[in-house]
Amino acid sequence: MKTALITGATEGIGFEFAKLFAQKGNNLILIARNESRLQTISKELSSYKIDIKVYVKDLSILDNAKYIYDDLNMRHITIDYVVNNAGFGINDHYVEIDWQREQEMFNLNMITLAYFTKMFAKDMKVRKFGKILNVGSTGSFQPGPFMAGYCATKAFVLSLSEAVNYELKGTNVSVSTICPGVTDSKFHSVAKTENTLMSKLLSHATPEEVANYGFKIMMKGKSLGVHGFVNKMMIFSDRFTCRRIVIAVAGKMLKRQEK
Numbered sequence: 001m002k003t004a005l006i007t008g009a010t011e012g013i014g015f016e017f018a019k020l021f022a023q024k025g026n027n028l029i030l031i032a033r034n035e036s037r038l039q040t041i042s043k044e045l046s047s048y049k050i051d052i053k054v055y056v057k058d059l060s061i062l063d064n065a066k067y068i069y070d071d072l073n074m075r076h077i078t079i080d081y082v083v084n085n086a087g088f089g090i091n092d093h094y095v096e097i098d099w100q101r102e103q104e105m106f107n108l109n110m111i112t113l114a115y116f117t118k119m120f121a122k123d124m125k126v127r128k129f130g131k132i133l134n135v136g137s138t139g140s141f142q143p144g145p146f147m148a149g150y151c152a153t154k155a156f157v158l159s160l161s162e163a164v165n166y167e168l169k170g171t172n173v174s175v176s177t178i179c180p181g182v183t184d185s186k187f188h189s190v191a192k193t194e195n196t197l198m199s200k201l202l203s204h205a206t207p208e209e210v211a212n213y214g215f216k217i218m219m220k221g222k223s224l225g226v227h228g229f230v231n232k233m234m235i236f237s238d239r240f241t242c243r244r245i246v247i248a249v250a251g252k253m254l255k256r257q258e259k
């Protein structure tokens with residue numbers, strides 16, 4: 001039996017990943033901050049006759065990620081799959097966003113993800129098996145005015161993951177990235193993006209669709225998957241468009257509309 005570790009497993013895309021790995025008979029390590037939600041999910045998924053361990057931890061604090069990694073080692077729990085999914089966004093003028101909140105996002109979206117990728121990939125390389133999936137965004141591909149920090153974190157995710165995946169060639173360990181577009185989840189109420197052209201004009205995927213797609217990308221060991229035809233086309237067209245225009249369009253899409 002294999003074991004999958006999923007961050008941000010209580011909601012949206014992460015919860016769908018947890019269900020998928022459970023359905024396929026994998027043991028689960030689930031991490032998020034909401035204890036009661038983790039307990040409920042754990043009870044629900046235990047019907048699949050798998051072992052489930054939860055960590056109620058805030059992953060914007062690196063010491064918590066270190067604690068989890070050390071605790072798993074101490075318990076001799078081998079991790080075969082990692083989904084670095086936990087993340088959030090903030091929509092506002094960069095200079096208006098409280099530094100503390102911005103830093104939490106940088107820590108969660110980048111530092112913890114980079115730490116888990118390094119530590120688990122290193123162990124997987126020794127065992128000659130393992131798959132890591134890092135969740136990026138269509139925002140990984142261009143600067144995003146009004147979500148400047150968030151898009152920068154997702155550019156980091158993509159850049160790090162693609163490079164590490166290349167380094168791991170021939171080891172039977174892969175680091176894949178999926179880049180979802182707009183997906184219906186709590187992300188938008190947290191980031192305050194509901195009233196943007198992005199949310200109003202672009203089609204919305206379900207978390208289930210995104211997780212199913214990500215699961216396939218991960219299992220094939222593919223380096224990158226952009227979810228959705230329109231998202232793929234938009235990112236492709238950026239290559240032939242002047243960068244100034246790409247940034248201006250992103251700014252129009254991400255600026256909150258006055259009600």
Ligand SMILES: NC(=O)c1ccc[n+]([C@@H]2O[C@H](COP(=O)([O-])OP(=O)(O)OC[C@H]3O[C@@H](n4cnc5c(N)ncnc54)[C@H](OP(=O)(O)O)[C@@H]3O)[C@@H](O)[C@H]2O)c1
Pocket residue numbers: 007008009010011012013014015031032033034035037057058059060085086087088089108135136137138179180181182183184185186187188190207
């Ligand atoms: N939704 C979209 O349109 C969209 C598009 C592109 C990329 N993404 C990316 O997809 C990933 C998942 O997002 P989602 O849409 O599923 O969002 P979501 O529904 O808001 O879920 C976020 C998950 O992350 C957990 N989380 C948040 N802060 C955390 C922290 N400090 N420590 C530990 N866990 C934390 C949350 O659980 P707790 O609150 O219980 O901690 C929750 O389980 C994110 O990386 C996001 O950037 C989303």
